Amino acid sequence: MQKTLQSKSRYPYLEVKMFTTATAFPSYQEALEFCGSNYSDNDIVDVVLKKTLEFIYTNPKPILDPDPICIIAIAIMKASQNGKKTVTVLDFGGACGLHFYLVKKIIKDIDIKWVVVETEEMICAAKETIKMDGLFFSSSINEAINIIGTFDVVHASGSVQYTPSPEETLENLIEVAAPIMAINRLPLFTGERTVTVNTSKLSQHGPGPMPANIKDREIRVPVTLVNVGELEKILLNKYSLESHFSSKNMGAKLGEHSIVGANLLLKRKNN
Template sequence: MSFFKKKANKPGYGWFGHYRSWDEATSLSDGYEQGNILEKTKQALLLVKNGEAVYERDSVIFSESEYPYPLLAFLLNEVQQRKRAVNVLDFGGSLGSTYFQVREFLGPDVCASWNIIEQHHYIDCGKKFFQDETLQFYYTIADCLKEKQIDFVVLSSVVQYLPNPHQFLDELVAHGFDTILVDRTAFVNEGPDRITVQRVWPSVYEASYPAWFFDQRGFVAHFNADYRLQASFESYVPGEAVMEIDHKPIAYSRGFCFKRRK
């Protein structure tokens, strides 16, 4: 497959292909379950947790803070409207990447709990090394809802890595959460959804896995009946406003805040 070849003067890393199915893309990649990804992420976030590093994203340590300002703005607005601290559900939140990125803003009057749903081996690790009174880890949304009522949902760079994203979005909407914040989600400039394989730069970690690029109208349509679109915004991560597939700038990353209709 051309996925494994390098174009002239172009690196062999990024997003490639236009596959017929998730299974086909999976067969040509390593997958998300590799132990090296979890281990590198754990070590990086332990440094952040212990105050030895400032910020982590995708297992990479940064020397300066980089804040997701749209998320913070909508979260703080939620707190202001409710006049109390809120319970956050961070689906696909790794070992607390976003939580540690914004924790200096999450006093007890802002965040009652930050609850992460992830792959089972991430949850096992999170419970052992990172869980505390505020940061909690659950295997499923249902497990979390047995213990607390969620006010604010965060989906940051996660939906495009699910095998059945449209089914997931329908199930999420059915829960009736008041606010859903979608961030760093990948879309194609035109055309239908596209399944690619992402080859990660070795400086991050050695890995490759399937990834969706969505048709924006089809993605937002999942929310139209029960939610209003409060705002849309560009990714806060440099370089994601324009994304390349097969080294062509035909995609982008975007975020949305949806509020449930009363």
């Protein structure tokens, strides 16, 4: 029997009580005009790069956040079964490659080739300064395929919902045809498709403390919430749900409808 994401009895974290006063917008473009920027914002790029450099090169014993490192580590280990010596990973929205660095701290006996797909602005900043064996940067899924060829794992953490069309983004990731997908911090929404705005502090982006001499400020970016049933139709057409758990980074109500973050591990069907 096919697993489902919709059952509130089986997935109790679909029930949350904290409310958000987020405003709905008619379209992604109108939300973007209201925000003035998205994740291409130069300040976000600058802060994330500086934080990542500090974290990687001056932090010999990093504290590992189990959300979402556990599920991507499991995905890689599953992909390495049957004696596979090298595992290839497409990391959609992987910023400056922090997840690669953390996974390599955990998994030392598997060769990993990892391509981060990011905005042009983030890629230009990261590829000149972040140098690790097995890590590559790309501005598109097609370019990532040209670099590596085929992928064993597709990973996306907290990135799909910030694209203009999460549905199209998921379809594109599914078309990569990786045997394993790990989709982390994906908002499951019980209402109809809604475009709204996520508000955060600049200092919340990237690992660790705010770099010196950078003033903190509010960051607003468009976010599209897709109904959980629609997400099922897209994901479970070609993949089966292997396991899932709630993400501690997300949980609110928009009107009468819940928004919760989920970490999903999916396996591609044989048909």
